[in-house]
Amino acid sequence: MEPRRLHALLLRCRPLGESDLMLDFFSRELGRITALAKGAKRSKRRFFGLLEIGHHLEIEVEPGRRGDLWLLMSARLLDPHLGLRQDWRKLLLAGPVLELLLRASAPHDPQPGALALALDTLARLERGRGASESAAALAVFLMRLLSELGFALRLDCCLHCGKPAAQIGEPRLSLDGGLVCPAxxxxxxxxxxxxGLVAFLRAAQTMEPAALGRLRLSPALARPGLAYLADFWREISGHDLPALGLAIGLEG
Ligand SMILES: [Zn+2]
Known part of the structure; x- marks a missing residue:
């Protein structure tokens, strides 16, 4: 491993001993990585105000002594996502974005689309006015991260018999991974x-990224839709995802 300059989102920050911080990042170039910031806890000078979760940073890292651990050498702030910190409701909704990147991605597995999706989602939550807009932003993130990581839901036809979605009168959504017909x-x-829920989820999955900001999700659809997506994410990640549970409680 050689020194690298990365664009990365800070997912988690844990104190280590008297003076160090252990940081989990999701980077555009390397996917999820862990880096040690030596002295960052005691001396605030070098990384002053930079190492906050949700910050989008340009970082310089060098290989550490342990194979998969990096050393953080410098950090520069690209976007603090300040709008999220000024509103506790928005901050709670942003929690699952960081939580899923931490829990559902493999280390050192580059997923540049997943980082772009996360940054788009944080920007959308930051700008968002009203519950139907923020619920849509969260649902779009949950749907599209599944596709980015290779777990896309099957919504064009019944999972089991292949009956086209348009011909299914009373669709069900299964934890097996998508649409199931009543038969x-x-x-x-x-x-x-x-x-309306299946149509919304298909739009969230297939729309051009630039158009996604126009999607809205009404409370009547947000409750069952987000609960289903959360259950599916818990299944495939093997984690109980408490931040996602809190965000959904807020929408419900
Ligand atoms: Zn069927």
């Missing part, structure tokens, strides 16, 4: 999808 066994767990 097929529901699998492990399935919810009845209220009218």
């Amino acid at each position: 097929c066994p529901p699998g492990r767990k399935a919810i009845a999808a209220p009218p």
